[in-house]
Amino acid sequence: xxxxxxxxxxxxxxxxxxxxxxxxxxxxxxxxxxxxxxxxxxxxxxxxxxxxxxxxxxxxxxxxxxxxxxxxxxxxxxxxxxxxxxxxxxxxxxxxxxxxxxxxxxxxxxxxxxxxxxxxxxxxxxxxxxxxxxxxxxxxxxxxxxxxxxxxxxxxxxxxxxxxxxxxxxxxxxxxxxxxxxxxxxxxxxxxxxxxxxxxxxxxxxxxxxxxxxxxxxxxxxxxxxxxxxxxxxxxxxxxxxxxxxxxxxxxxxxxxxxxxxxxxxxxxxxxxxxxxxxxxxxxxxxxxxxxx
Amino acid sequence: xxxxxxxxxxxxxxxxxxxxxxxxxxxxxxxxxxxxxxxxxxxxxxxxxxxxxxxxxxxxxxxxxxxxxxxxxxxxxxxxxxxxxxxxxxxxxxxxxxxxxxxxxxxxxxxxxxxxxxxxxxxxxxxxxxxxxxxxxxxxxxxxxxxxxxxxxxxxxxxxxxxxxxxxxxxxxxxxxxxxxxxxxxxxxxxxxxxxxxxxxxxxxxxxxxxxxxxxxxxxxxxxxxxxxxxxxxxxxxxxxxxxxxxxxxxxxxxxxxxxxxxxxxxxxxxxxxxxxxxxxxxxxxxxxxxxxxx
Numbered sequence: 293x294x295x296x297x298x299x300x301x302x303x304x305x306x307x308x309x310x311x312x313x314x315x316x317x318x319x320x321x322x323x324x325x326x327x328x329x330x331x332x333x334x335x336x337x338x339x340x341x342x343x344x345x346x347x348x349x350x351x352x353x354x355x356x357x358x359x360x361x362x363x364x365x366x367x368x369x370x371x372x373x374x375x376x377x378x379x380x381x382x383x384x385x386x387x388x389x390x391x392x393x394x395x396x397x398x399x400x401x402x403x404x405x406x407x408x409x410x411x412x413x414x415x416x417x418x419x420x421x422x423x424x425x426x427x428x429x430x431x432x433x434x435x436x437x438x439x440x441x442x443x444x445x446x447x448x449x450x451x452x453x454x455x456x457x458x459x460x461x462x463x464x465x466x467x468x469x470x471x472x473x474x475x476x477x478x479x480x481x482x483x484x485x486x487x488x489x490x491x492x493x494x495x496x497x498x499x500x501x502x503x504x505x506x507x508x509x510x511x512x513x514x515x516x517x518x519x520x521x522x523x524x525x526x527x528x529x530x531x532x533x534x535x536x537x538x539x540x541x542x543x544x545x546x547x548x549x550x551x552x553x554x555x556x557x558x559x560x561x562x563x564x565x566x567x568x569x570x571x572x573x574x575x576x577x578x579x580x581x582x583x584x585x
Numbered sequence: 586x587x588x589x590x591x592x593x594x595x596x597x598x599x600x601x602x603x604x605x606x607x608x609x610x611x612x613x614x615x616x617x618x619x620x621x622x623x624x625x626x627x628x629x630x631x632x633x634x635x636x637x638x639x640x641x642x643x644x645x646x647x648x649x650x651x652x653x654x655x656x657x658x659x660x661x662x663x664x665x666x667x668x669x670x671x672x673x674x675x676x677x678x679x680x681x682x683x684x685x686x687x688x689x690x691x692x693x694x695x696x697x698x699x700x701x702x703x704x705x706x707x708x709x710x711x712x713x714x715x716x717x718x719x720x721x722x723x724x725x726x727x728x729x730x731x732x733x734x735x736x737x738x739x740x741x742x743x744x745x746x747x748x749x750x751x752x753x754x755x756x757x758x759x760x761x762x763x764x765x766x767x768x769x770x771x772x773x774x775x776x777x778x779x780x781x782x783x784x785x786x787x788x789x790x791x792x793x794x795x796x797x798x799x800x801x802x803x804x805x806x807x808x809x810x811x812x813x814x815x816x817x818x819x820x821x822x823x824x825x826x827x828x829x830x831x832x833x834x835x836x837x838x839x840x841x842x843x844x845x846x847x848x849x850x851x852x853x854x855x856x857x858x859x860x861x862x863x864x865x866x867x868x869x870x871x872x873x874x875x876x877x878x879x880x
Binding site: 513516 | 642
């Protein structure tokens, strides 16, 4: 049975989607391995090479635009969120953005720490919303504000379903895409210390205890978690929230330099936490002409 | 590599073990540290010169970077993993004049292929490491066969070992001579596949081998109890390690590796996941070295 043209198109976009993968870009950086891009060029776009597309950067931009028009997956949403919301609306001064942040049994697509803490869950038109309420319950245990990022056509449905979360929607004006805030998130009055200590790193919960109480108590590595857990429970909630935010802002992140990166690649580079030097090496590599034989 | 390094220093006078080492890191740091220690401890080792995994792109780097350490060829055995590239391996052996070479056969090997037969027929080749392969062993009589068994049955998640508790690991040390082998080998308490990196685990499992009364080697899995999230890895280690030490005490098992594990429990110290793995491997090496009669 032959695939219908529609199915073939979708296959192509799925295949395009796999280009924006950090493990593939790590291979490119380390071993000059272009095969993950070459395979797509060979399969779909040989005829374009030498006409409108000359180097890998051109091709990545072309693929990105195709996806943005026809197959808006999570990568496109996250990257658009970074470009139009994080960089323009919030700003990155004194801000740390972290990609894929685990809380309880859920993983937030993106979280931000600046003066406050925000968690973002992305539901594209291609996603199901099966796990959404559980995810939001988890995030609200330690984040002050929770946002859902979704397509304009789904906004009304989500506005009705949950009254506490903020909504950011994807809108298109002719050829440009943007994101805009439809509703602000309401602020969680308290965060849960039990979830907090299970989410952050050992050094981070030790620092929180040390910063609040002035020093660490006598403990060994076997009882350290229990000892700190009890002490963290006694820190007033507002102080704990502030210590948590301060601590997470110490994590190494390339958030501040995202704006200097190519706009199609920002989400990828955030998730790889690539520094400036490695970024320039990568740019050199993708500026290479495509030479398909 | 740390396990091997320490084993070489602590094993005492007798050694029955030839580690087969596959270099995977292009930096060679751990090799540069460990190989001289093996040589000092008179532990002859086989070094795979055509690694199939890891990030070494140019395999000739191995002998270049480690030239000083490998200068005395009587200290080590050149080893090759045999896939379908029989001619490549053949050429490398001849070009470098390697003697007493070890071939490690994969499932890709076709024993009817003339190029394979040319390779295995080289007088430079001495050791054949393979899964039980009766037809090959009948055909080739003048080589030292070493039987390779992948004994460690990996579970998907560490918490899955809770239900298994213990299982038979191997009995080859009892039968390999009778079965016409010059030796036997395993992947210690690791899975045979090389796995890169890792994330914070939900459960900690410590795998220790020990001899049953009938001399079979069994492997017992000691697993943490609070496995519902990824927090408090130190506490998870404490749970698993206490179970392990209780068992070791009841069986009166003492190796350098178990002494180390006992001291972590006594001092209530978490050594890190790498050390847990090291203890498990070193313990297995010490155990087998003890069990084998030859000096």
